[in-house]
Amino acid sequence: QSALTQPASVSGSPGQSITISCTGTSTDVGSYNLVSWYQHQPGKAPKFMIYEVNKRPSGVSDRFSGSKSGNTASLTISGLQAEDEADYYCCSYLSGRNYYVFGTGTKVTVL
Amino acid sequence: EVQLVESGGGLVQPGRSLRLSCTTSGFTFGDYAMSWVRQAPGKGLEWVGFIRSKAYGGTIGYAASVEGRFTISRDDFRSIAYLQMDSLKTEDTAVYHCNRIRYNAFDIWGQGTLVTVSP
Numbered sequence: 001q002s003a004l005t006q007p008a009s010v011s012g013s014p015g016q017s018i019t020i021s022c023t024g025t026s027t028d029v030g031s032y033n034l035v036s037w038y039q040h041q042p043g044k045a046p047k048f049m050i051y052e053v054n055k056r057p058s059g060v061s062d063r064f065s066g067s068k069s070g071n072t073a074s075l076t077i078s079g080l081q082a083e084d085e086a087d088y089y090c091c092s093y094l095s096g097r098n099y100y101v102f103g104t105g106t107k108v109t110v111l
Numbered sequence: 112e113v114q115l116v117e118s119g120g121g122l123v124q125p126g127r128s129l130r131l132s133c134t135t136s137g138f139t140f141g142d143y144a145m146s147w148v149r150q151a152p153g154k155g156l157e158w159v160g161f162i163r164s165k166a167y168g169g170t171i172g173y174a175a176s177v178e179g180r181f182t183i184s185r186d187d188f189r190s191i192a193y194l195q196m197d198s199l200k201t202e203d204t205a206v207y208h209c210n211r212i213r214y215n216a217f218d219i220w221g222q223g224t225l226v227t228v229s230p
Contacts, residue, residue, distance in 0.1 A: 001175065003155070036216035038156070045208065045220040046148075046156065052214055089156050093215040098161075098172030100146070105155035 004029065004090055004103035011109040012080045020106045022073040022090030028101055030071040034093035037066060037075045040105075041086040049088075050075060082110050113137035113219050115209050120224030127199055131224060133192040133209030140190035141165065144212035147183065147194050149205035150223075157205075161212060162192065177203075199228045 005023040012018040022029065022037075029035060037050040048057055050066040053073060063078045073092075077084055090103035119131040133145065146161035160173040162183045171183055182195040192209055204227050210217035 034215045036214075038217070040156070045222050046217075048216060048218045048220070051216040051218075055214070057218060087155075091156075091158070091216065095215065098170060099174075100158040100161070100172075102148075102156045102158055 001028070001094070001099060001101050004092060004101060006088075006090060006103040006106045008104075009107045009109065011111055013111045014080055014082065016080050017076060017078040018080060018108065020075045020077075020088055020090075020108070022075070022103045024071050024073075024092055024101070026071055028071075028092045028094055029068065029073050032093060032095055033068065034095060035066065035068060035073040036091045036093075037064075038089045038091065039086045040089065046089070077108070080110055084108060085110050113211070115211065115219055115221035117207060117209050117221045117224035120207065120226045122227045122229060123199055124230060125199060125201055125228055128195070128197045129199065129226060131194040131196070131207055131209075131226070133194075133221060135190045135192070135211070138211070140185075141187035145183075145185060145192040146210045146212050146217060147192075147207060148210055148217065148220075149207045151202070151205040154205075159194070159207070196226070199226075201228050204228045
């Protein structure tokens with residue numbers, strides 16, 4: 001099972017919106033609405049941001065939203081803020097195989 | 112407050128074994144599946160494996176890179192998850208995080224423990 005493909009880096013100015021893509025195949029992202037997203041800042045534990053493609057856990061800002069089309073999931077950060085600088089990872093759960101696969105990770109830079 | 116604290120990391124030679132522990136508090140451990148995720152130096156997150164709760168049969172799944180070498184177990188009485196790592200390779204060097212699984216995702220993460228496999 002190969003890692004999901006994410007762009008290595010995405011950048012934006014404060015206040016702008018950015019979108020991070022997460023491309024898999026018909027056997028992972030395309031088959032299950034079980035995509036989650038994580039924010040990882042240096043020195044901190046990863047933070048749970050999105051589950052089941054587009055649901056936000058309690059306490060996560062509504063500036064973060066998720067979507068999916070075919071084999072590609074996306075995370076959009078609107079109203080970009082300096083505190084959003086981090087690495088972001090998507091993850092797909094393959095329920096039929098009891099298997100998880102992460103994306104390659106995207107470094108978000110706020111200009 | 113929900114907390115996961117990993118322990119047991121350290122320096123180990125290739126081919127040797129190490130057991131990591133994930134001590135939890137603040138929630139009913141036995142009700143949840145638990146997982147391990149690692150991050151090698153300069154690399155991304157990699158899922159290692161998970162164990163379901165006993166109510167869901169205690170099913171265990173592993174990543175292909177560790178299957179046959181790593182074993183996940185749980186002690187619901189002590190609220191601890193374990194990762195037994197055998198036949199360690201240099202490429203197993205990483206920070207190992209334990210996670211709680213909710214909504215088929217990793218909702219709570221520990222800070223991680225560093226495992227270094229080196230001659």
